[in-house]
Amino acid sequence: MEGSAPDSVGTQSSWLRCYRCWSQNLEVQLHYEGILKVDPDTGEAVDPVEEVQEAVVQCLDCLHDQPHLALTFYEENGRRVSRIEAVEDRWERMVTGTPWVASCTVTVDGDQVETCSGPEAADSLAFAAFGDHGTREFFTHVRFHKHEDDGAIVVHMLVELYARSAEEASEVLESAARGSLAITSLAEESRPPASSPGEPH
Numbered sequence: 001m002e003g004s005a006p007d008s009v010g011t012q013s014s015w016l017r018c019y020r021c022w023s024q025n026l027e028v029q030l031h032y033e034g035i036l037k038v039d040p041d042t043g044e045a046v047d048p049v050e051e052v053q054e055a056v057v058q059c060l061d062c063l064h065d066q067p068h069l070a071l072t073f074y075e076e077n078g079r080r081v082s083r084i085e086a087v088e089d090r091w092e093r094m095v096t097g098t099p100w101v102a103s104c105t106v107t108v109d110g111d112q113v114e115t116c117s118g119p120e121a122a123d124s125l126a127f128a129a130f131g132d133h134g135t136r137e138f139f140t141h142v143r144f145h146k147h148e149d150d151g152a153i154v155v156h157m158l159v160e161l162y163a164r165s166a167e168e169a170s171e172v173l174e175s176a177a178r179g180s181l182a183i184t185s186l187a188e189e190s191r192p193p194a195s196s197p198g199e200p201h
């Protein structure tokens with residue numbers, strides 16, 4: 001991945017940090033789920049038939065997830081190693097941007113919403129509106145939703161996302177939206193204070 005980022009900001013330390021407080025105090029929470037084949041003679045469980053790994057990078061200073069960072073596994077000298085890499089189309093906007101808060105609606109087909117009541121409702125409406133961006137990258141607050149006569153669902157939300165300009169913020173919302181998007185207001189907020197390295201915890 002080296003050299004794929006612009007030179008001015010392409011050093012590793014520019015992206016290997018929390019996008020909110022710029023702390024480099026990060027950890028990975030790895031959730032692993034696997035299915036192993038059982039040998040009928042020896043009882044040995046070997047050869048994963050299926051494996052699923054979900055890695056979430058978190059900042060230990062502000063405790064936020066880091067959706068601009070991903071864990072990649074590869075072989076190095078016959079050894080399996082893992083390393084954090086930047087998500088190319090996301091990190092620069094998030095690390096150098098500021099928070100923007102949009103009041104908006106996304107109109108989606110009713111069958112895109114898994115459930116619109118109960119404890120899962122907010123997540124499921126946020127996912128229907130913005131996919132993974134809605135549940136993993138943005139801070140999405142679903143205020144309410146409305147069922148239209150034609151079966152469509154209008155999801156009313158307050159969304160916080162990081163971007164370098166108002167135009168970029170609208171573009172990101174537009175490309176993440178899984179239905180028709182209407183932005184009623186968009187305002188820039190101030191960045192949370194940066195954590196300074198060496199500061200005692």
Ligand SMILES: [Zn+2]
Pocket residue numbers: 018019020021022023059060061062063064
């Ligand atoms: Zn942080």
